[in-house]
Amino acid sequence: MTQVNNTAVIWSIAGSDNSAGAGIQADLKTIQSFSTPEQPLHLCTLVTAITAQHSSGVDACMAVYVELLHLQAMALLKDAKPSVIKIGLLVNAAQVLWLADFLQQLRKSLPDLLVMYDPVAISSSGSTMAEPDLYQAVVQHLLPHIDLLTPNLQELEALTQSPDTEQAVKLLLNTGVKAVLVKGGHAEATLCTDLLFISENFRYLGYPAYTNYIRLSSTRQQHHFNHGTGCCLSSALAAALALGYALEDAFVVAKTYINQGLSQPVAITECSGTLGHWGFPAKPEYLPELLTDKLLPPAQAFAPLKAALVLYVIVPSVAELERALVAGVKTLQLRIKSTNPQQLRQQIQQAIQLCQHPDVQLFINDHWQLALELGAYGVHLGQEDINSANLAALQQAGLRLGVSSHGFYKLLRAQQLQPSYLAIGAIFATQTKEMTGKLQGLQKLARYPALFPDIPLVAIGGINESNAKAVLATGIRHLAVVQAFAQATDPKLWVQQMQQFITEAQHAY
Ligand SMILES: Cc1ncc(COP(=O)(O)OP(=O)(O)O)c(N)n1
Numbered sequence: 001m002t003q004v005n006n007t008a009v010i011w012s013i014a015g016s017d018n019s020a021g022a023g024i025q026a027d028l029k030t031i032q033s034f035s036t037p038e039q040p041l042h043l044c045t046l047v048t049a050i051t052a053q054h055s056s057g058v059d060a061c062m063a064v065y066v067e068l069l070h071l072q073a074m075a076l077l078k079d080a081k082p083s084v085i086k087i088g089l090l091v092n093a094a095q096v097l098w099l100a101d102f103l104q105q106l107r108k109s110l111p112d113l114l115v116m117y118d119p120v121a122i123s124s125s126g127s128t129m130a131e132p133d134l135y136q137a138v139v140q141h142l143l144p145h146i147d148l149l150t151p152n153l154q155e156l157e158a159l160t161q162s163p164d165t166e167q168a169v170k171l172l173l174n175t176g177v178k179a180v181l182v183k184g185g186h187a188e189a190t191l192c193t194d195l196l197f198i199s200e201n202f203r204y205l206g207y208p209a210y211t212n213y214i215r216l217s218s219t220r221q222q223h224h225f226n227h228g229t230g231c232c233l234s235s236a237l238a239a240a241l242a243l244g245y246a247l248e249d250a251f252v253v254a255k256t257y258i259n260q261g262l263s264q265p266v267a268i269t270e271c272s273g274t275l276g277h278w279g280f281p282a283k284p285e286y287l288p289e290l291l292t293d294k295l296l297p298p299a300q301a302f303a304p305l306k307a308a309l310v311l312y313v314i315v316p317s318v319a320e321l322e323r324a325l326v327a328g329v330k331t332l333q334l335r336i337k338s339t340n341p342q343q344l345r346q347q348i349q350q351a352i353q354l355c356q357h358p359d360v361q362l363f364i365n366d367h368w369q370l371a372l373e374l375g376a377y378g379v380h381l382g383q384e385d386i387n388s389a390n391l392a393a394l395q396q397a398g399l400r401l402g403v404s405s406h407g408f409y410k411l412l413r414a415q416q417l418q419p420s421y422l423a424i425g426a427i428f429a430t431q432t433k434e435m436t437g438k439l440q441g442l443q444k445l446a447r448y449p450a451l452f453p454d455i456p457l458v459a460i461g462g463i464n465e466s467n468a469k470a471v472l473a474t475g476i477r478h479l480a481v482v483q484a485f486a487q488a489t490d491p492k493l494w495v496q497q498m499q500q501f502i503t504e505a506q507h508a509y
């Protein structure tokens with residue numbers, strides 16, 4: 001059967017928690033919370049066990065026969081195939097063996113399928129739900145079929161017999177698992193820290209290898225309404241992956257979702273309850289702190305922009321810069337990719353001179369040393385450039401800084417520098433630059449303004465007069481363009497039209 005719209009189908013292969021904080025019930029709530037009419041998510045379930053639970057323990061756990069697991073899977077396949085499978089509670093070796101074999105067969109027809117396993121065996125109250133031989137069977141048979149494993153610290157040690165996190169993760173990655181998210185929720189600390197290790201095999205999703213793991217941390221919320229938090233972190237990750245986020249961005253989204261849910265929990269009694277499921281997170285205070293990949297920010301924030309960016313035109317030469325100025329563009333970037341050093345200096349110097357006007361803002365792309373030496377207004381740097389640029393010197397000289405980003409992870413990374421603006425791309429396919437990561441699209445773009453309200457955000461990549469209104473409807477107020485301006489036959493009219501779209505959006509939304 002053909003799937004007819006853009007609904008992403010997720011399967012949860014897990015146990016029923018009748019108290020509805022964890023297990024299949026938590027997966028349903030979490031996935032539903034991320035579903036929208038524009039990007040619907042549909043969660044199907046394969047129940048592996050029925051448990052009898054309450055806030056302080058598990059009274060009973062009965063495994064579902066493998067034959068019935070198989071029938072559930074066959075029934076689901078009659079309707080639709082999943083793009084993501086999230087596995088939770090497995091109870092015995094027989095279930096593991098069936099699942100390993102089933103996944104091996106399924107992958108033959110679904111090469112892009114993502115399989116996650118949250119190896120729950122012990123509930124947060126300490127009750128064991130699995131049979132003693134479970135993990136042995138998991139390591140031997142199931143792990144080679146898993147893309148992303150999400151153990152807590154206790155499960156990590158039980159799976160590997162290693163108390164050392166890095167060593168344990170190495171052992172798991174050697175079994176064929178492609179990424180491991182170690183959940184630190186159970187550690188006794190004032191911070192809740194989660195670690196994501198991504199092997200080379202997962203990098204195709206766009207992760208830049210600045211470090212070999214990502215550490216995200218948030219202040220621990222001191223209350224008892226947290227039953228199922230680990231399950232929900234894994235399901236939020238499944239939802240974000242099904243929505244098309246790259247793994248590192250899905251990690252940020254999932255942790256932000258958990259922070260939002262724990263900030264507004266559902267209290268059932270004085271000492272029992274669950275986190276709340278309140279939709280895609282939308283407040284900056286829920287964002288975690290990025291503890292790895294630390295940049296060395298200057299002591300102070302970069303100077304603010306002297307005016308809003310609004311329409312931001314990027315040009316490859318001084319001749320094009322003059323054309324843009326004549327057409328009425330007020331925010332410009334000189335982006336020269338190939339020329340000899342002498343001409344480069346000359347071009348940058350000329351551009352700075354041409355833009356000596358109180359209403360005009362000129363950013364120099366890449367060449368921060370010349371920008372600094374020649375007294376430019378601002379520079380625009382990419383994520384790699386900020387590793388090596390002398391940021392303190394740029395800040396102290398009063399230059400404005402704009403930084404590229406391509407998702408939540410890179411936004412968190414760049415935000416550490418307190419730049420003058422952040423660019424987000426590529427929104428649509430572009431012919432101007434070879435992009436390796438995932439496109440943002442309008443749905444993802446619409447999530448950023450609420451989470452990064454204190455810094456100007458400019459959208460870039462494939463933007464033109466036909467799609468500008470749709471981009472502005474996401475709440476983004478600044479548009480950067482290369483090709484659309486270069487190809488405009490009447491540049492003045494084109495600039496007026498684009499500026500009008502932006503002004504209308506400012507008043508309309
Ligand atoms: C406004 C704006 N956003 C993003 C970019 C891309 O910058 P960078 O990542 O440094 O890539 P190159 O432009 O150097 O290819 C930009 N230039 N401007």
Ligand SMILES: Cc1nc(C(=O)O)sc1CCOP(=O)(O)O
Binds near residue numbers: 425429
């Ligand atoms: C230079 C550049 N940077 C991008 C990013 O996402 O960082 S996209 C891009 C190209 C933008 O050109 P056009 O408007 O012609 O699509």
Ligand SMILES: [Mg+2]
Binds near residue numbers: 381
């Ligand atoms: Mg650059």
